[in-house]
Amino acid sequence: MNTSKAIQTVSTINLIIIFSLGFSVQRSSTSLYLLLSALSLILNNTKKTFRNTLKSCWKTFPGWTIAMLTLAIAITIQEIASATLQLKYADAAYRLFLAPLVLALIYESKAGNIKTIKWSWLAAVIFMAISGYVNYLATQDLRLHSSFTNTIPYSAFCAVFAILFITTNQQNRLISVICFILAAVVIFYSQSRGVWTGVALASIFLILNTYKISARKIFFTTMLAVIVIYYASDLFASRANITIQQISDFFNGNREGSVGMRMQLALASYYIFIENPLFGVGRNLLPALHELYINGYITQSVSNSADTHGELFYNAASLGIVGIIYYIIFYIFTTIPFVQAMKQEATRQIGMAGVAISIVFFFTGFTHITFGLSMYASIYACIQVVLLTNILDAKHPKKSSTDL
Numbered sequence: 001m002n003t004s005k006a007i008q009t010v011s012t013i014n015l016i017i018i019f020s021l022g023f024s025v026q027r028s029s030t031s032l033y034l035l036l037s038a039l040s041l042i043l044n045n046t047k048k049t050f051r052n053t054l055k056s057c058w059k060t061f062p063g064w065t066i067a068m069l070t071l072a073i074a075i076t077i078q079e080i081a082s083a084t085l086q087l088k089y090a091d092a093a094y095r096l097f098l099a100p101l102v103l104a105l106i107y108e109s110k111a112g113n114i115k116t117i118k119w120s121w122l123a124a125v126i127f128m129a130i131s132g133y134v135n136y137l138a139t140q141d142l143r144l145h146s147s148f149t150n151t152i153p154y155s156a157f158c159a160v161f162a163i164l165f166i167t168t169n170q171q172n173r174l175i176s177v178i179c180f181i182l183a184a185v186v187i188f189y190s191q192s193r194g195v196w197t198g199v200a201l202a203s204i205f206l207i208l209n210t211y212k213i214s215a216r217k218i219f220f221t222t223m224l225a226v227i228v229i230y231y232a233s234d235l236f237a238s239r240a241n242i243t244i245q246q247i248s249d250f251f252n253g254n255r256e257g258s259v260g261m262r263m264q265l266a267l268a269s270y271y272i273f274i275e276n277p278l279f280g281v282g283r284n285l286l287p288a289l290h291e292l293y294i295n296g297y298i299t300q301s302v303s304n305s306a307d308t309h310g311e312l313f314y315n316a317a318s319l320g321i322v323g324i325i326y327y328i329i330f331y332i333f334t335t336i337p338f339v340q341a342m343k344q345e346a347t348r349q350i351g352m353a354g355v356a357i358s359i360v361f362f363f364t365g366f367t368h369i370t371f372g373l374s375m376y377a378s379i380y381a382c383i384q385v386v387l388l389t390n391i392l393d394a395k396h397p398k399k400s401s402t403d404l
Helices: 003-021 028-046 048-060 062-081 087-097 099-109 114-139 151-168 173-190 193-208 215-232 234-251 257-275 286-294 311-333 336-341 345-364 374-395
Strands: none
Touching: 003 028, 003 099, 003 114, 003 374, 028 048, 028 099, 028 374, 048 062, 048 099, 048 374, 062 087, 062 099, 062 311, 062 336, 062 374, 087 099, 087 374, 099 374, 114 151, 114 173, 114 374, 151 173, 151 193, 151 345, 151 374, 173 193, 173 234, 193 215, 193 345, 215 234, 234 257, 257 286, 257 311, 336 345, 336 374, 345 374
């Protein structure tokens, strides 16, 4: 086996394991992502053809590259400026930072062929449904997740894997239906309002761009579906009623409960941002939250939170205006390549999948720090890389990997 074929095989196997087992086998995704990154760095330092590919990828997706690099740079600058260098808080950000290098590797080696990779997305949904059920049997926690993950990103990524498989699997409709059902169970029992909202809006987006159905019909059908689910499902009705009650309680002075605590954290983020508008207070918010508790702005339970349970709020409090700018840049620039891809028939399905994924993560980000852990950032980066690789392949179908 020659060098280029070996690199292609190793990279493909790594991607398959990262996707299929990332949420079922602890540390599998982070370790293998670092292996891909290390391989990229080695090739960047030893092969001129790889460096040329890297430059080509950056020129094709300049905004995306900026989005991947910005968070790590912002956190590093903030940590240095505040003289509290704790780069452990930048671990996940540096996974995104390495994504452009991994993109060049996967594109050059031809390791990201969707015809092969899509089956790992199906496997991910199956394994996540199984591991979620096994964990339920062990803990009796109805909110499905694995033993080492939070239910919110667990269900969000399950939804994303299902979207990826269903949108790129145009032949095996029965398998797509099975994938949809399994993912729907995980998503429903997550009881996550952010994930539910993101998945619902992403589904509407996909339907509008797949079938000739008016937005008005989609709207009324969605409203009808919500009403039916509300009266048919005690779990959904209970979750909705609790949300409404906790919002009412918050404005009546009772600040506890899931909703009340999240609203407190949103207000806490605002207070921290007002006091530290330029660079924030760093990714470790505990000292700032404790001070707000001492001054009576938040309750003690909230002061012990590691983050603000919302990406925008967390970035505003921890990185100031720089964090807000990053947040805007990230979601705009990681979505634009897929909006453009939708304009071409050859990449339309990939483009739709990419936009739908952005919708899911954007709304999930209002209830959780989606990319707060290196595991989530590693898997997300690989998803982006595979989709962009296939867009590049469609643009340059004669591109070869023999020079690796």
